[in-house]
Amino acid sequence: MTNSPTIWLNAGETSGDLHGQLLVRALRERCHGARFAGMAGPAMREEGVEPLLATESLSVMGFTEVLAQLPRIMGLLRTIRERMESLRPDVVVVIDAPDFHFRVVKIAKSLGIPVVYYISPKLWAWREGRADFLRRHVDRLVCILPFEVDFYARHGMTVDYVGHPLLDSIRTDAILRTPQSPRRIGILPGSRRREITGLLPIFSRAADLLAARFPGLEFVLPVAPGMDRTLITDNWRSELPVTLVDSSGRYELMRSCRAIMAASGTATLETALLETPTAVAYTFSRLTYLLGRLLVKVPYMSLPNLILDAPVFPEFLQRGAEPSALADAVARWIPDTPERGRILAQLGSLPALLGNGGAAGRAAEIVLNTMRRTS
CATH class of the missing domain: 3.40.50.2000 (Glycogen Phosphorylase B;)
Structure with a gap:
């Protein structure tokens, strides 16, 4: 990792964009020279993330809704691969949105870039079998809900529980x-x-x-x-x-x-x-x-x-x-x-x-440690 690392962040929806904003703020406090780029919405753009793609371009939810948007989604994934390959970031951070981000994770791993999955996907609700994908493709899995730790432990995974980042922005x-x-x-x-x-x-x-x-x-x-x-x-x-x-x-x-x-x-x-x-x-x-x-x-x-x-x-x-x-x-x-x-x-x-605050700072340390360990 250089003194001025490049951190790629990918937010696929409004809530992920807000979480990304808080994470970038915490990362910048700890790594002043970092460059931030990726798929960003208004909040992340306001925080200085270079919007190589816009979060607003991916705003669908549900089985049939995603199917209807599949050609556009595949085009976004091709663009991500091209720009990630050109930029060669030191780490990729994907935020929630598993249906899209599992594909982004595969792209990053195929390019040899370490991956932090922030806001772990809600596999405890459905599609539990996808935990094996995370075990094989993600370097660090960061959870924000307390019951997720036991869920992933049942699948043989050690995860990082940081608490919920909303506390710092809401409970002031x-x-x-x-x-x-x-x-x-x-x-x-x-x-x-x-x-x-x-x-x-x-x-x-x-x-x-x-x-x-x-x-x-x-x-x-x-x-x-x-x-x-x-x-x-x-x-x-x-x-x-x-x-x-x-x-x-x-x-x-x-x-x-x-x-x-x-x-x-x-x-x-x-x-x-x-x-x-x-x-x-x-x-x-x-x-x-x-x-x-x-x-x-x-x-x-x-x-x-x-x-x-x-x-x-x-x-x-x-x-x-x-x-x-x-x-x-x-x-x-x-x-x-x-x-x-x-x-x-x-x-x-x-x-x-939910951890009484400080979640984004704890997540930022995990991102930086992942870069140092794999660089």
Whole structure:
């Protein structure tokens, strides 16, 4: 490894881009001359990563959705190989997104470049047999959820548990001091096009039902980087206004909400760490849902419920994602009810389970040690 190493980072979706931003920040503190390049989204680009490819070019989810995008995905992989071969980075860091990144890992290993897999794939949910691929192709596997250590140990793997990086960006004194607006309801429809078109009409009709029961409610929606505002307004089917807010202050906004309706994903862990009760929803294509029913092995969809091993956030999936069901759930949290108090008490135990901060710094040390060991 030179004094000015090149670190390739690959983020395949918005949440990975945010994790990548924190990791780059921690790496730069420890290795001042490093060059960062790879597949980057807005957050990583803001942190100085050279965007040889854009994360926004890979924004699909599900079995059938990926199949429809296969020609474009194969083109991205060819570009990655060409640019990785030309750049010859000292290490490749892939972040989550296993369906795409397993192929990137194979490219890096074929070029003799060490690989760190950051945010280990959720093989405990489905496709458990892919653990053998990780054992053979990845130099270091970095986990951010506590129960993943035992899962990989059952597959003969020693992994690095660093805790969850969101704690450092969310659980700050300034954010946690944000005053609550007792009539504010947050709307988090996801960042992918099909999430917005599938969920936002449902959320907007639930908003109508809530407003009829609680006059004077305010609905707010933080706009993630790259989200199409026109797509949002076209799919907000209520006459009630929804305020679109730049995502730069999304955590303060989410903390200020009395309750939230959210797409399943990283956002639900964010709302949990902000201690804001959340109704979780998701819809899939019919084929994706049917295959998921056969293959997915976990009892819950949302991360807070999996970590706490309890249905703390109610989940509304596929046909269950109905406006009336979501409205009924949120309505129980607008007054100071015993149910609201129970949820807040359960959410209070999350930070200790997730490492109490410092995850990105620990991950950065692993990346740098991997370069030194293999150089």
